[in-house]
Amino acid sequence: MSSDCMQVIPTTMYMRAISLFTLSRFMQSWRLSMAEVVLRGSPHVLYRRRPALVRAMAAEARRKVSHVLTVAGSDSGAGAGIQADIKACAAAGVYCSSVVTAVTAQNTVGVQGVHPVPEDFVAEQLRSVLSDMEVDVVKTGMLHSGSVIEVLCSSLKEFPVRALVVDPVMVSTSGDMLSAPSTLAVYCNKLLPLADIVTPNLKEASALLGGCSLKSVADMYSAAKLIHSLGPRNVLVKGGDLPDSSDAVDVFYDGEKCHELRGSRVVTRNTHGTGCTLASYIAAELAKGSPVMQAVQRAKSYVASALCYSKDLVIGNGPQGPFDHLMKLKNHVSGLAQKPLFNPDDLLLYAVTDSGMNKKWGRSITDAVKAAIEGGATIIQLREKEADTQDFVEAARSCLAICRPCNVPLLINDRVDVALACDADGVHVGQSDMPAHLVRSLLGPRKIVGVSCKNPAQAEQAWADGANYIGCGGVFPTSTKANNPTVGLDGLRTVCMASKLPVVAIGGISVGNARSVLEISVPNLKGVAVVSALFDQECIATETRRLRSILSDVLRT
Ligand SMILES: Nc1ncnc2c1ncn2[C@@H]1O[C@H](COP(=O)(O)OP(=O)(O)O)[C@@H](O)[C@H]1O
Ligand SMILES: Cc1ncc(COP(=O)(O)O)c(N)n1
Numbered sequence: 001m002s003s004d005c006m007q008v009i010p011t012t013m014y015m016r017a018i019s020l021f022t023l024s025r026f027m028q029s030w031r032l033s034m035a036e037v038v039l040r041g042s043p044h045v046l047y048r049r050r051p052a053l054v055r056a057m058a059a060e061a062r063r064k065v066s067h068v069l070t071v072a073g074s075d076s077g078a079g080a081g082i083q084a085d086i087k088a089c090a091a092a093g094v095y096c097s098s099v100v101t102a103v104t105a106q107n108t109v110g111v112q113g114v115h116p117v118p119e120d121f122v123a124e125q126l127r128s129v130l131s132d133m134e135v136d137v138v139k140t141g142m143l144h145s146g147s148v149i150e151v152l153c154s155s156l157k158e159f160p161v162r163a164l165v166v167d168p169v170m171v172s173t174s175g176d177m178l179s180a181p182s183t184l185a186v187y188c189n190k191l192l193p194l195a196d197i198v199t200p201n202l203k204e205a206s207a208l209l210g211g212c213s214l215k216s217v218a219d220m221y222s223a224a225k226l227i228h229s230l231g232p233r234n235v236l237v238k239g240g241d242l243p244d245s246s247d248a249v250d251v252f253y254d255g256e257k258c259h260e261l262r263g264s265r266v267v268t269r270n271t272h273g274t275g276c277t278l279a280s281y282i283a284a285e286l287a288k289g290s291p292v293m294q295a296v297q298r299a300k301s302y303v304a305s306a307l308c309y310s311k312d313l314v315i316g317n318g319p320q321g322p323f324d325h326l327m328k329l330k331n332h333v334s335g336l337a338q339k340p341l342f343n344p345d346d347l348l349l350y351a352v353t354d355s356g357m358n359k360k361w362g363r364s365i366t367d368a369v370k371a372a373i374e375g376g377a378t379i380i381q382l383r384e385k386e387a388d389t390q391d392f393v394e395a396a397r398s399c400l401a402i403c404r405p406c407n408v409p410l411l412i413n414d415r416v417d418v419a420l421a422c423d424a425d426g427v428h429v430g431q432s433d434m435p436a437h438l439v440r441s442l443l444g445p446r447k448i449v450g451v452s453c454k455n456p457a458q459a460e461q462a463w464a465d466g467a468n469y470i471g472c473g474g475v476f477p478t479s480t481k482a483n484n485p486t487v488g489l490d491g492l493r494t495v496c497m498a499s500k501l502p503v504v505a506i507g508g509i510s511v512g513n514a515r516s517v518l519e520i521s522v523p524n525l526k527g528v529a530v531v532s533a534l535f536d537q538e539c540i541a542t543e544t545r546r547l548r549s550i551l552s553d554v555l556r557t
């Protein structure tokens with residue numbers, strides 16, 4: 001980094017990230033007066049004069065963790081409430097402390113019981129957190145009584161924070177009351193005027209406005225403006241429950257302009273806790289320094305992708321399932337941080353083993369794999385339909401010991417458990433095996449997932465499920481797989497054209513016809529997968545070499 005950069009970066013960082021509190025601590029420890037800070041003028045000047053000070057402040061800024069305090073109820077089913085808030089903040093990379101206002105007995109069916117925490121103990125929790133920790137943003141959820149709201153307002157007066165996000169939770173999605181009707185007036189008179197943003201759903205917006213009916217996006221616009229007049233700086237009316245809407249539409253009003261935020265509605269039963277999650281994610285973004293509108297947009301897209309990732313989760317038997325916040329992290333964030341291992345060019349000569357053929361020729365699986373690699377196979381799949389689990393795991397381990405030093409990926413056919421047990425490079429599944437999205441979540445983002453597909457719809461699904469490549473076939477008739485209808489070269493071309501993923505052709509491919517396959521010349525057709533052409537031959541290495549030279553030849557021309 002050049003010295004110019006060094007001057008600019010730490011000073012901007014310190015301008016943005018250091019709270020007044022931290023600044024005053026630094027002034028004390030560096031014996032710097034406010035007059036001196038003001039006299040030194042811009043942070044750039046300060047950096048030039050006291051570089052060590054600014055570097056230390058920047059280091060402090062880096063150590064400071066953005067912090068949201070949620071003041072909300074506990075949901076024993078962990079879909080909503082405090083539990084959702086902590087998960088959403090964790091997913092946003094923000095620390096979340098929690099003041100529990102009530103304990104609910106709750107599941108995917110509904111709320112079976114509410115046990116309010118006495119107001120003075122809510123006050124004690126607030127004091128414990130706010131007097132000790134540097135909270136950036138307070139987010140409220142279930143506040144069951146007017147006196148709890150009053151306790152919170154006085155705590156905020158004593159310990160001011162940068163922003164207040166109010167999710168006016170009144171009724172659960174299951175229809176159960178979560179706050180006494182008398183809290184409504186205290187919300188309107190005491191809490192909303194302190195809020196930087198309030199996030200009512202349709203029912204809550206209607207309650208705040210005295211029970212008016214809200215049935216359309218136009219009604220949401222009017223509601224947002226009317227609620228704004230109660231004192232919050234921004235209003236987000238959430239339309240998760242808008243009838244007959246194919247989109248999830250929310251309306252944001254900042255006191256000047258209404259913005260309609262639209263996203264596709266995810267079809268799922270797992271929407272319990274969307275409101276809590278949205279508000280917490282907004283709070284987390286505000287804590288990190290995002291402007292309000294950006295915080296809302298990021299939160300909405302976070303909710304949509306978390307819903308999408310957990311749309312098929314089955315937790316509980318009721319109509320309102322929770323969703324999995326960290327699934328997104330497992331599959332995306334760590335995936336982004338680490339480069340995937342898969343290189344589509346590895347599909348060029350894809351060798352699939354067959355235990356029957358090895359038995360016929362009296363070879364061990366390791367000898368077969370060694371010979372295929374020696375001949376130029378670029379990826380190996382172990383397809384052991386009959387093997388006992390223990391034998392399969394051992395064979396896979398031995399084959400990995402051969403493949404790894406040669407940089408040849410080793411995949412396991414069908415058996416996710418075996419792949420996990422031996423840390424293979426991935427799994428290949430067929431249409432009736434475990435669904436690819438489950439394979440992906442079990443294996444994580446860095447492993448290779450391949451799916452056999454015969455048509456564009458299956459190819460699209462494989463892509464949506466997070467697969468890395470598609471195996472398309474059988475291209476020609478084959479004796480290796482019984483009752484497998486062929487798709488021919490035309491079917492192969494159709495799948496390739498429709499597929500967003502690289503494709504390897506499979507089924508009846510040999511030294512004699514491999515050229516005709518690659519010559520269909522579709523850019524994402526990356527290679528051929530073969531079984532008998534290599535393993536039902538007297539010399540595996542020789543046959544592999546012949547096939548490899550044909551493939552390399554077609555690629556050159
Ligand atoms: N099925 C869905 N697909 C996508 N987004 C949704 C879905 N249901 C709700 N949302 C979004 O989740 C957020 C919470 O909305 P909503 O469910 O109305 O709040 P609450 O949980 O407080 O009732 C909003 O941004 C809304 O648009
Ligand atoms: C403790 C608690 N807080 C908030 C909600 C609202 O969530 P939802 O609207 O999804 O039922 C809830 N059900 N329980």
Ligand SMILES: [Mg+2]
Pocket residue numbers: 173240271272273274275
């Ligand atoms: Mg909801």
